[in-house]
Amino acid sequence: MMMDALTLDQFHVFVAVVEAGSFSEAGRRLNRAQSAITYAIQKLEEQVETELFDRTVYRPALSPSGLALLPQARRILDDVGRFRIQAREIKRGLETGLHLSLGALVPVGLLAPALAAFADAYPSVRLRIGIQPFSLDVRDSAGSREPADIHVVFGMLLPDTMVKRVIGAITLIDVAAPSHPLALAGPLGAETLRDHLQIVLTEGTKAPADQEIGVAAANTWRVTDLAAKHALLLAGIGWGRLPDALVADDLAAGRLVHLPTEDWNDNGALRHITLVAAYRRDEPLGPAGRWLLARLGGDADTQPPVS
């Protein structure tokens, strides 16, 4: 059949002839007889119904039509080349997609440069980013809806089934609106905090566990969304803990105040927190995952992907 009869090979021959300057030379470069080159060009011209080369001059010269069509032909061949590269990378184990899971309190701005570099280095890998509402850790990736390849969360309490790498540190502070009763108080001990409504991030449907991390108050409201928590705090509904980077503007503008809380419930490990990227030990990362992990870890110039 092949009534279509445009062939990649014809495009190859076409640009080869243009680059070689003659049919014979093109044949030599392509390891084919000159008659095969003539044949291929004839077929292509037959398809296009236009002369691509002017044979009246000694060395065949591109006709205006040929000149106009040449870039498009090159473009097609480039695309095919990219197809080949992508296929080879997939065969070598490159992920076709990468699933990233971020803790809700992780400042995305910290990760953005690495992610931008990733998009540049692995354009063919679809990155999906999920937000893990549970505030402080991912005890088990089985707890989330679908297994992620890389988790970026706060660095404590990750199970040993995960391989961790520290990628940064952030500071959490307790804040409330200036209108909140706690805003005027002095140093705040656990007893005082207990008496005021705390806004806590939580997983959607999960019932509160027996012992929870980072909860000081007797009464808590649960929100699954960071923006919602932020809004509630701004509205003066209660107090809560947020990354300092997130509330810097609010503190400067006086929309929130920093509560001088004493350590409660822990030894301060929940104030200054390391950010880690982790993946399951039993699901090793592919090239793109390893690259991103290294980049997140600060290896600024990890080797680019093979091309």
Add this chain to the structure above:
Amino acid sequence: MMMDALTLDQFHVFVAVVEAGSFSEAGRRLNRAQSAITYAIQKLEEQVETELFDRTVYRPALSPSGLALLPQARRILDDVGRFRIQAREIKRGLETGLHLSLGALVPVGLLAPALAAFADAYPSVRLRIGIQPFSLDVRDSAGSREPADIHVVFGMLLPDTMVKRVIGAITLIDVAAPSHPLALAGPLGAETLRDHLQIVLTEGTKAPADQEIGVAAANTWRVTDLAAKHALLLAGIGWGRLPDALVADDLAAGRLVHLPTEDWNDNGALRHITLVAAYRRDEPLGPAGRWLLARLGGDADTQPPVS
């Protein structure tokens, strides 16, 4: 030979199978036996060295690799489609390039919308724009270095060998810097103007013709570049005639003043001038040229090119 062995047909079959949902259905749609489909897919998988479909499930399902490669395959086919379209248009007589010649005093801003629309409508036609330094007309396109397809110049004195179309009108005014002696004078007759240096646009090497158009002064400086003329006038070197649109800002800011010249050398035809687009009668325009001419002439919604 064909060690390359990636075939456009394989890509066709690939996306056909994806769209049809099964090998058999794809075969039906492509008017080919099912075995041919299987063969083509096998060949493609052999090239890619990866399974593209998962055959363990009943209807073959795209493998992750297949899913990742599918967009690239589609892209290639799209490019080939564009190649076909372009080839067909060329065969129908579409120009592969269009040469536009503008008089130096023609305000390009007036033409820009039409040119932008052209770039959009005929992306494959290379537009080349040359500036014709000679100020007021193009007596004969033979005078310029290479023949242009379309000339946009002031509308008088074009020879009858050219087909003209009025595309607008502009006003020329005489200006000088405020520091110039003429700036203070009242109505300026030809006698007064004659005594002051005039800045005139001219063709590069050509010796001044015996009778010139738009020259009033006894002494003139010749510049080939509009920007140079503009700069000389701003510097107070002399006086000269420019399109009002070009000097509106300068007039408002007081960097130039409008000279109340009386008509000199003509009956005012050189003040209010029609802009024409023209082409040689013996070299008819192709589709793109006709389209652009119509658009320049104000036919806002000329029919788009056949695709």
Add this chain to the structure above:
DNA sequence: GATCCCCATCGGATCTGACGATGATGATGG
């Protein structure tokens, strides 16, 4: 004018890619 290189053409060898039949397997329905 001799030589070299170029391209088109032709005949013959080769291999690709199409077809149709066959069999195995999953889905569907009574």
Add this chain to the structure above:
DNA sequence: CCATCATCATCGTCAGATCCGATGGGGATC
């Protein structure tokens, strides 16, 4: 649970597409 239908892989076969090598005409070069 069996009959039926659809799907896909495989195989043998064959036509035609494509390559090669040879040949000939015609410019370029000296």
